[in-house]
Amino acid sequence: MTVTAARPSSVVPGSFDLSVTLYCDNAHFGGEWVWNLIRDGRLNRRDIWHRLGTEDRTAWLAVALWTSAYQRRARPDSAPGHVFTLDGQAVTDIVSFYCALGEAINGPGGYFGWNLDALSDCLCGGWGASSPFTLEWLHSDVARQHLLAHPAVAAGQTLFDLLSEIFDAKGIEVILR
Incomplete structure (x- = not known):
């Protein structure tokens, strides 16, 4: 963050209004409106996030990562044994899966991975949940159908199967459900 201007506040006497330029190395084009939701x-x-396409959901996840990294500082994970409910109704691709999982664990705008490596890292703790925990996956059949349509990660393995293996491990x- 770079301060580009400072002026006495017209609203709060003795305070200053600052103009800043922010830099985020994982920012995605199109994420400004998500930052505005947070700001406001x-x-x-x-x-x-349900109404968004894949590209906008990717921008959503980039904002979720940066805001969650900031918000999670010094905040403990949910206690081991917690039950989180993932609604698979809107899971139409892997990006929407990460949006749904982040929301299930950390609430609106929450983050819990945006690729398989990040998911694995989040499952080690420090991002809202400590294992062991339970994930109740509602409408898993809807999510499974969409995730089966994605290219196999390894021969004979579906993305849905891989996610299940990661959780199990x-x-x-x-x-x-």
Whole structure:
């Protein structure tokens, strides 16, 4: 962040209004509106990301990563054994899966990975949940159908299967509903 201008505040005597330029090395084009939701206090309900396409969801996740990294500082994870509910109804691709998982664990605008390596890192703790925990995956059949359509990660393996393996390896109980 670079301060580009400072002037006495016209609103709060003795204070200053600052103009700043922010730099984020993982910023994605199109994410400005998400930053505006945060700034204006309007990122306060679930499912806002549902109406977005894949590119806008990717920008959403970039903002979620940076704001969550800031918000998580010195904040403990949910206690081991917690049950999180993931709504798979809007999971239409892997990006929407990460949006849904971040929201399930950390609330509106929450982050819990944006690729398989980041998911694995988040499952080690420090991002809202400590294992072991339980993930109750509602509408898992809807998500499974969409995730089956993605190219296989390895021969004979689906993306849905790979996600299940990752959760299992980290001691996460997944209940498919």
